[in-house]
Amino acid sequence: RQCVPVPEHVSFAEASMAEPLAVSLHAVRRAGPLLGEEVLIVGCGPIGALVLLVARQAGARRITVVDLAEKARETALGLGADEAVDGRDEDRIAAWSRNRGRFGVVIEASGAPAGLDTALRAARARGRVVQLGNMPAGQSPVSANLVMSKELEYRGSFRFAEEYALAVEMIAGKRIDLKPLMTHRFPVRDADQAFQVALDRNQSMKVHLLDL
Template identity: 40%
Template sequence: MVVPRRNVRPLPEGVPLEHFAMAEPASVAWHAVNRAGSVTGRRILVIGAGPIGLAIVAVLRLRGAGEIVVSDLFPRPLDTARRLGADRTTSPGEPGGEETNVDFDTTFECSGTPAGLSQAVEATRGGGDVVMVGNQRVGDVPFPAARAISKELRISGSWRFQNEFDEVVQALASGQLDLTPIITHIIDWSDYNRAFELASRPSESSKVLLAIGPRHQVDAK
């Protein structure tokens, strides 16, 4: 396989390769947090605890966020969010939780659903920031524009990453950023059908890696 030299990064010895397998999703998360500006001391909501949402939690903790709350439908990714530094987790419709899930300084919408986007607008304080990270479906989607206008929200999109990749590799190499809790399975490449089946079930998996070469095995986390 031949690739342009500018796309290749040397990796330090002594760090397991699976740490760097997370460099691409970590760069997406790093870029999204950059889009929000300073998050130090701020009260943050992350909607959607898929691999990108979970990586955003880790980056927010590294950047000194004051409080991180994560919302998701499934218990397993919420447990992973707490391991990565979330202060509190919640599920939509959780009894007694609605009144405390408002007035966030910044909300990251990572579910890619209209319902998640509406929740983000409603949960963010007036004058706060909503960063849209999750990919909405192609075409028009419902959006509470009047509510966003009356609250004077700053709404921005975040698409992949730009120049953050080298910073992320350094953070992974130094141990400042550890995203291995997001890796739930490492499966031999020849069993790729099982890997894709697992990856399609967010209640059971987060990041599923294919091992090319000597067989690796980790327990589901």
């Protein structure tokens, strides 16, 4: 069901977050049980940040995020991440792959081949890796030997199914705080400026165009 009534007390800006929240809910469902798990989220843009919020509600014991953008890392810490690592910190990332990996669950939300490589190396033996990020067109190299030798479960997550209604319900019931992600709001007449801000990951998370 893709058409869900929205209560009157929910703003248009909040309602517009139902789609990305549904995507994140579906990814966490694809990851399986998170209670007590140590989770790594690779890429913490708007979707990765929502995955962080949902994973915490699902019972994740410790959540680490990795991202290149300082703004994304700061936002993640503000949302409750236990650790936010710069994607350029090669020593820190290399340490995760020692002793056959560290994280029981990894959600790849960057859509970058380097992010996928980090995800597979950081996952512990028999861990679960969820591919949420959309990779560039063409063939994306996958370290198949890592999947094989560590007996990883590599799962895809595409959009959402029944989670859309749940997303609307969570927003309407104030069960998730989306305000830290709604960083900018522009009137339609300033659309050009809005898109420029949206393209700058060190400045924005979610940018809304509203006929104010």
